[in-house]
Every structure is written in structure tokens, then in C-alpha cells.
Amino acid sequence: MDRLIYLDNAATTQVSEAVLTEMLPYFRQNYGNPSSVYQFAGEGKKAVDRARRQAAKLIGAEPEEIYFTGGGSESDNWAIKAAAEAYAFKGKHIVTSKIEHHAVLHTCGYLEKKGYDVTYLNVDAEGKISLEELKAAIRPDTILISIMAANNEIGTIQPIAEIGKIAHEAGVPFHTDAVQAYGHIPLDVDKMQIDMLSASGHKMNGPKGIGILYIRKGVKIRSFIHGGAQERSRRAGTLNVPGIVGFGTAAQIAGETMEEKSQKERELKDHLIERVLAEIPYSRLNGHRTDRLPNNANFCFRFIEGESMLILLDQLGICASSGSACTSGSLDPSHVLLAIGLPHEITHGSLRITLSDGTTLEEIDFVVDELKKMIERLRNMSPLYEDFLKEQSKKQKEVKDVQ
Numbered sequence: 001m002d003r004l005i006y007l008d009n010a011a012t013t014q015v016s017e018a019v020l021t022e023m024l025p026y027f028r029q030n031y032g033n034p035s036s037v038y039q040f041a042g043e044g045k046k047a048v049d050r051a052r053r054q055a056a057k058l059i060g061a062e063p064e065e066i067y068f069t070g071g072g073s074e075s076d077n078w079a080i081k082a083a084a085e086a087y088a089f090k091g092k093h094i095v096t097s098k099i100e101h102h103a104v105l106h107t108c109g110y111l112e113k114k115g116y117d118v119t120y121l122n123v124d125a126e127g128k129i130s131l132e133e134l135k136a137a138i139r140p141d142t143i144l145i146s147i148m149a150a151n152n153e154i155g156t157i158q159p160i161a162e163i164g165k166i167a168h169e170a171g172v173p174f175h176t177d178a179v180q181a182y183g184h185i186p187l188d189v190d191k192m193q194i195d196m197l198s199a200s201g202h203k204m205n206g207p208k209g210i211g212i213l214y215i216r217k218g219v220k221i222r223s224f225i226h227g228g229a230q231e232r233s234r235r236a237g238t239l240n241v242p243g244i245v246g247f248g249t250a251a252q253i254a255g256e257t258m259e260e261k262s263q264k265e266r267e268l269k270d271h272l273i274e275r276v277l278a279e280i281p282y283s284r285l286n287g288h289r290t291d292r293l294p295n296n297a298n299f300c301f302r303f304i305e306g307e308s309m310l311i312l313l314d315q316l317g318i319c320a321s322s323g324s325a326c327t328s329g330s331l332d333p334s335h336v337l338l339a340i341g342l343p344h345e346i347t348h349g350s351l352r353i354t355l356s357d358g359t360t361l362e363e364i365d366f367v368v369d370e371l372k373k374m375i376e377r378l379r380n381m382s383p384l385y386e387d388f389l390k391e392q393s394k395k396q397k398e399v400k401d402v403q
């Protein structure tokens with residue numbers, strides 16, 4: 001393959017050069033265990049402290065409120081399971097939404113089997129929850145609200161500050177899965193009244209297998225991994241020093257470049273959306289038009305199988321996805337597209353394109369040009385499309401006859 005056009009940055013991102021450079025010394029030079037007492041371990045300890053400050057600063061948190069984990073899924077599991085346990089004395093009701101990542105949905109499903117009661121809020125056609133529905137869902141026995149900051153499939157950003165306000169007025173802890181938002185859009189745990197927040201390194205040009213859970217001081221929480229005294233005895237296990245350093249550096253860079261990077265991505269993404277909607281018939285944009293991640297575009301093309309599109313794109317060296325990386329490989333329609341009210345047959349023709357700050361106008365134009373040709377070809381082979389055209393011409397004829 002002579003060229004690669006990587007447009008699946010919601011699935012994972014490339015570790016940036018600067019992040020890798022910072023990480024490298026912690027593999028072979030400063031490999032000491034930061035929990036050891038001798039001086040040689042000191043470099044690692046200092047690096048972890050710095051990374052904790054960097055991770056905290058990006059969301060206006062205190063460094064002591066940051067716990068390093070093995071990634072976004074672990075952070076989600078920890079936040080929800082531990083809150084469920086710690087607050088069980090008060091009640092067993094959790095409020096979340098229908099469009100959460102499976103790390104949240106399946107954790108809630110597990111808790112339902114353990115006797116917890118979970119309310120899954122609906123979303124509107126753009127993928128937003130209703131604040132009124134949220135208020136109405138809160139009960140005296142509600143112990144946690146977990147709503148994602150931005151959706152990984154359709155990019156819709158939730159009104160996090162308003163959700164935080166409602167949660168706090170009701171005295172319910174608020175967790176947000178901010179894996180897609182952290183490092184991409186501004187977040188502030190105080191202004192938004194967030195009590196727990198999950199983020200992941202590999203979604204923001206950091207390494208895979210490292211994440212954070214922010215836990216506000218005073219929030220009751222249980223230890224997740226039992227063992228050594230790492231992470232204030234709440235998450236045992238020898239610290240992943242290179243990963244932690246990579247996470248911190250990526251957070252620092254994301255903070256410094258967010259405005260410029262998102263502006264660039266937004267312009268290209270808008271260009272992509274305009275061209276697709278104008279030039280490809282029977283296409284639609286999924287997600288909110290403006291309250292969406294700067295790098296996310298998600299389309300449905302009628303009469304098309306998303307999987308066939310992905311295979312043809314792959315042959316051109318273009319990486320994109322239908323739905324999310326986690327659902328592809330299964331033939332189940334996306335739970336997110338179903339939740340925004342799309343019928344099954346339309347959800348199958350979805351395509352998610354997520355940009356990086358390295359994406360170029362030329363790449364986007366190439367992708368749209370190829371998509372146009374490809375979709376026309378696929379439709380010409382589709383019996384559904386044939387039926388549709390026949391139906392259309394029948395209707396037109398009827399109109400003419402009436403005239």
C-alpha cells in the first residue's frame with residue numbers, strides 16, 4: 001500500500017513524536033520502581049508526580065485527585081462499580097444514558113444482575129439527553145449519574161455543566177466518561193461540577209493501556225485493584241512509568257494546542273460534511289450539527305452496507321469505521337444510531353470519519369471523490385436501491401398522470 005489515510009482517530013491515535021521522546025528514558029535509563037526508596041528510583045517518582053500535575057491541570061483538578069489506571073475501560077468500571085458499592089447503604093439506583101460506551105453500559109448491566117436498578121436515559125435525534133428527563137429520573141435512592149461528555153460514534157457533546165448542576169442539587173455524585181473529550185474540548189471539573197471523570201491516553205496522542213480516573217476529594221470510593229500501596233492504596237500495581245509519562249505529556253500538549261488543533265480539524269470536518277451532504281444523494285449526518293467533537297463526522301448512506309464500504313476504503317489505504325471499533329466485527333446495529341431513532345436498515349450504512357490535526361484537505365477531497373464513486377457502484381448492485389428507483393419512477397408517473 002503506497003499510502004495510508006488514517007481517519008479513525010476515535011478508535012485510537014498515533015503517539016506523537018514529543019510524547020514518545022519523553023517516554024523513552026523510562027524504559028532503559030530510569031527504569032527504577034518509583035515505589036523504591038533508593039535515589040535511582042527518584043527520577044521515575046519525579047516523572048510520575050509531574051505527569052499527575054499535567055493530567056490534573058487539563059481539567060482544573062488537584063494532582064491528588066488523579067489516579068492512573070490501565071485505560072478508559074478500567075476507569076469507567078472502577079468509577080461505577082466502586083460508587084455502587086460505596087453508596088449501596090443509600091440506595092441502588094443508577095442513571096446513565098442509552099448511548100454510553102460499552103465500558104459503561106456493560107458495567108451497568110453487570111450491576112443490574114447484582115440487584116441494582118439502572119435508568120437508561122433516551123437521547124433526541126441529535127444524540128442529546130433531555131435535562132428534564134434526567135431530573136425526573138432522579139429518586140431518593142439514586143446513588144450515581146454517569147453520562148458521557150462526548151459520544152465516540154456520533155461526536156455529540158452533552159450539556160455536562162447542566163448535568164453536573166442537576167446532580168449536585170440532588171446530592172448525587174456525577175461521573176462522566178470523558179474519554180473522547182479529554183484533550184479535545186475544554187473541561188473543568190469544578191465549573192462543570194464533575195465528581196469523577198474517565199480519560200484515556202491513546203485517544204489523545206498518548207500511549208495505549210494508560211488512563212486516569214479523576215475522583216473529587218470527599219467522594220466515597222473503594223479501592224479497585226487490591227495489593228500494594230500505589231495510587232494511595234486505591235489502585236495497586238507497579239506504576240506504568242513510561243505510560244504515565246506519556247499520558248502527562250500528551251495532556252500537557254493537548255492543553256497547549258487545543259484551540260489551534262480543534263480549529264483546524266473543525267474546518268476540515270465541516271468541509272467534509274458539506275461536500276458529502278451536497279454531492280452524495282441519500283446521505284445524512286448523524287449527531288449534532290454544532291455541539292459535536294471537532295474531528296468527528298458520522299454519516300449514513302441509504303442502500304449501502306457499511307462493511308462493504310469499509311473494505312473498499314481499506315483497499316485504497318483509507319482507515320475509517322462504521323460505528324465504533326468495539327462494535328465492528330459484530331453484525332449488531334450500533335446502539336447509538338438506534339437510540340437516535342434510525343431504523344435498522346439505515347444504521348447498517350453508517351460511516352464514521354474521525355480526523356487528526358495531521359489530516360489534510362487533499363486527503364479529505366480524495367476520500368469524498370472515492371466515496372462518491374464507490375457508493376454509486378455499490379448502489380447499482382443493490383436490489384433495495386433498484387426497488388427504490390422503480391418505486392420513485394412509479395410515483396413520478398402517477399404525479400404526471402394526475403397533471
Ligand SMILES: *Cc1c(COP(=O)(O)O)cnc(C)c1O
Nearest residue numbers: 071072073101103152179180200
Ligand atoms: C475508547 C473509549 C473507551 C475505552 O477506553 P480504552 O482506553 O480503550 O479502554 C471508553 N469510553 C469511550 C467514550 C471511548 O471512546
